Amino acid sequence: MTPNDYTMLSARFGRSDGHKLAVYEAEGGYRALRKVLQDGMSREEVREEVKGAGLRGRGGAGFPTGVKWGFVPPDADEIYFFVNADESEPGTFKDRYLLDYDPHQTIEGTIISCFAVKAKLAFIYIRGEFGWLVDRVQKAVDEAYAAGYLGKDILGSGYDLEMIVHKGAGAYICGEETGLINSVTGRKGQPSIKPPFPAVQGFLDKPTIVNNVESVASVPFIINEGAAAYKAFGTEKSCGTKLFSVSGPVKRPGVYEIPLGLPFREFFNDWLGGMAEGEKLKAVIVGGSSVPVLPAEEIMNTNLDYESLGEAGTMLGSGGMIVIPESCDMVELIQVLMHFYFDESCGQCTPCREGTGWLHRIVKRLRGGGGTPEDLDLLEHVCDGMAGLTICPLADAAVMPMRSFLDKFRPEFEALIQETAAAAPTSRWPRGEQE
Amino acid sequence: MSPSTDTGAAFELSDVSRARIDELVAQYPTKASALMPCLWVIMDELGWVPPGGIDLLVDKLQVTSARICEVLTFYTMFRSEPQAEYVLQVCHNISCHIMGARPLIAHLEKRLGVRLGETTPDGKFALEGVECLGACGHGPCLQLGRHLYEYLTPEKVDGLLESLRRGEIPRADTDRELED
Numbered sequence: 001m002t003p004n005d006y007t008m009l010s011a012r013f014g015r016s017d018g019h020k021l022a023v024y025e026a027e028g029g030y031r032a033l034r035k036v037l038q039d040g041m042s043r044e045e046v047r048e049e050v051k052g053a054g055l056r057g058r059g060g061a062g063f064p065t066g067v068k069w070g071f072v073p074p075d076a077d078e079i080y081f082f083v084n085a086d087e088s089e090p091g092t093f094k095d096r097y098l099l100d101y102d103p104h105q106t107i108e109g110t111i112i113s114c115f116a117v118k119a120k121l122a123f124i125y126i127r128g129e130f131g132w133l134v135d136r137v138q139k140a141v142d143e144a145y146a147a148g149y150l151g152k153d154i155l156g157s158g159y160d161l162e163m164i165v166h167k168g169a170g171a172y173i174c175g176e177e178t179g180l181i182n183s184v185t186g187r188k189g190q191p192s193i194k195p196p197f198p199a200v201q202g203f204l205d206k207p208t209i210v211n212n213v214e215s216v217a218s219v220p221f222i223i224n225e226g227a228a229a230y231k232a233f234g235t236e237k238s239c240g241t242k243l244f245s246v247s248g249p250v251k252r253p254g255v256y257e258i259p260l261g262l263p264f265r266e267f268f269n270d271w272l273g274g275m276a277e278g279e280k281l282k283a284v285i286v287g288g289s290s291v292p293v294l295p296a297e298e299i300m301n302t303n304l305d306y307e308s309l310g311e312a313g314t315m316l317g318s319g320g321m322i323v324i325p326e327s328c329d330m331v332e333l334i335q336v337l338m339h340f341y342f343d344e345s346c347g348q349c350t351p352c353r354e355g356t357g358w359l360h361r362i363v364k365r366l367r368g369g370g371g372t373p374e375d376l377d378l379l380e381h382v383c384d385g386m387a388g389l390t391i392c393p394l395a396d397a398a399v400m401p402m403r404s405f406l407d408k409f410r411p412e413f414e415a416l417i418q419e420t421a422a423a424a425p426t427s428r429w430p431r432g433e434q435e
Numbered sequence: 436m437s438p439s440t441d442t443g444a445a446f447e448l449s450d451v452s453r454a455r456i457d458e459l460v461a462q463y464p465t466k467a468s469a470l471m472p473c474l475w476v477i478m479d480e481l482g483w484v485p486p487g488g489i490d491l492l493v494d495k496l497q498v499t500s501a502r503i504c505e506v507l508t509f510y511t512m513f514r515s516e517p518q519a520e521y522v523l524q525v526c527h528n529i530s531c532h533i534m535g536a537r538p539l540i541a542h543l544e545k546r547l548g549v550r551l552g553e554t555t556p557d558g559k560f561a562l563e564g565v566e567c568l569g570a571c572g573h574g575p576c577l578q579l580g581r582h583l584y585e586y587l588t589p590e591k592v593d594g595l596l597e598s599l600r601r602g603e604i605p606r607a608d609t610d611r612e613l614e615d
């Protein structure tokens with residue numbers, strides 16, 4: 001298998017003309033939309049096809065897309081659809097490729113998805129830092145309107161759909177689906193308690209579906225070729241192909257489309273070309289910064305699919321693969337990550353607001369030479385007080401890397417503390433100063 | 436920032452921007468939901484949102500100034516104060532860190548004579564550390580307004596600073612996207 005064998009999503013990646021409507025149409029674009037709207041597929045048929053394909057949400061949680069669509073109450077008449085292009089999970093840069101090189105694929109997938117849930121208005125929420133991408137996508141949306149793929153009575157089918165490209169303004173938490181929805185209502189992007197789930201009560205209290213860019217971009221293929229053709233890729237429970245964005249000192253970093261189930265060893269050696277000159281593999285964070293890290297020897301024997309990665313003690317997440325070389329100090333890296341989660345906590349929940357701050361400060365203290373062996377227990381203790389106890393999973397997203405770094409690379413933490421102790425042999429608080 | 440914004444200072448916004456705000460209010464499903472894009476219109480023209488901008492949106496969107504201030508300060512890209520002419524935002528998150536963001540920031544600090552988080556005395560350059568910019572495989576990287584510079588080296592940074600001192604914003608790696 002080579003990188004060029006799988007082009008369900010990535011056929012136009014790296015090309016200079018793939019974003020144009022004429023090019024997309026010439027290569028079979030908007031055929032799936034015609035099949036749905038002109039050949040008269042019903043909403044149920046579209047949903048069943050996507051469900052049957054086993055497509056799982058590509059935003060991180062991996063929830064089956066067709067099943068989520070089915071949660072919209074059947075009698076609802078005002079339904080909203082949000083495409084999540086907030087892409088702020090460190091290590092993740094795949095949705096950017098989809099929207100940059102092939103915006104019409106995502107737009108077509110969105111229109112079909114909206115039809116399936118009977119939405120009347122779709123937002124594409126793009127993170128504010130992707131300013132140039134907002135213009136790119138807006139241009140493509142304008143083209144789609146002009147061609148009659150959006151607006152009133154699409155392709156003469158009687159179905160109406162409006163689409164708004166919405167630009168974020170810098171907040172990781174707006175990637176969380178309820179944060180995203182609240183952000184578009186003109187509020188701070190703070191998540192809401194679930195239930196009610198957005199599919200029942202979301203934007204303006206109406207049923208709302210939030211899907212990742214890659215999830216909707218997978219829909220045209222499924223409609224064109226059928227669920228069985230999609231399922232021909234991947235494993236039994238991890239169907240289809242998945243984009244992985246690879247960063248770190250490998251020979252060929254970038255975005256790759258792989259059939260799920262591909263052995264990491266093969267991906268790493270043959271597709272990425274192994275480590276860059278002079279670097280040695282130490283560890284890999286496979287699914288974006290929020291999933292547990294795996295040391296080299298563990299990831300080398302794992303396959304890239306939801307189940308295998310779960311069994312290995314981590315998660316597929318967003319597919320943001322961060323390759324860590326031997327030369328990296330793991331305590332330093334976790335400080336970088338804890339700073340990030342502390343910075344991005346929206347502050348609503350005490351365990352997250354305070355916990356991320358504590359984790360960051362304790363790690364910083366360790367690195368500053370003020371650590372003690374008890375600090376490692378303290379880190380664990382703070383994690384215990386955060387995981388699963390908050391409104392949204394951001395607290396868990398900080399706990400997972402923290403715990404796994406401690407668990408898999410404890411000797412590095414201990415060595416640092418020992419160095420500190422050796423440098424200052426007396427107690428941290430000399431006698432007399434102790435309170 | 437005080438919710439009472441009656442400063443008496445002149446607030447000038449072009450007719451084009453004002454018309455765009457009316458358009459957005461009509462396009463979005465509720466007036467309040469047009470708040471973010473309307474703030475962007477003001478940001479894009481002025482580089483920040485002055486008190487007069489808040490007053491304008493209170494009027495157009497029928498929301499309280501408290502709500503607008505809340506949103507303005509929650510999102511890191513919205514600014515309620517004027518900014519340096521060039522705000523250099525270097526990603527210091529994990530992938531860029533692995534690929535050398537720290538030495539790059541040290542290099543910028545030396546060249547500009549300021550520490551991270553500071554602005555040069557002439558108000559020309561601000562140096563900021565920011566979280567992941569979605570360019571992890573192309574790092575280290577920095578953002579200047581809507582331009583994203585990737586695969587940075589000290590030499591590339593020196594070239595960038597030189598151009599900016601001449602008042603030219605060089606072509607960024609993502610500017611390809613703006614062409615047809």
Ligand SMILES: Cc1cc2nc3c(=O)[nH]c(=O)nc-3n(C[C@H](O)[C@H](O)[C@H](O)COP(=O)(O)O)c2cc1C
Pocket residue numbers: 056057058059060061062063065084085086087088089172173174175176177178210211212213215216392393394397
């Ligand atoms: C803190 C946080 C950040 C998230 N960021 C993103 C993001 O940038 N993009 C995304 O698609 N999903 C993100 N998610 C997941 C969304 O909440 C949601 O599950 C997803 O958009 C649903 O789409 P899918 O079912 O197609 O994956 C984030 C979740 C959390 C908790």
Ligand code: SF4
Pocket residue numbers: 173190191344345346347348349350352353390391392393394395
């Ligand atoms: S867990 Fe953190 S980010 Fe999520 S809602 Fe609570 S405070 Fe906000």
Ligand code: FES
Pocket residue numbers: 090091092526527528529530531532566567568569570571572574576
């Ligand atoms: S970590 Fe720097 S762009 Fe993602």
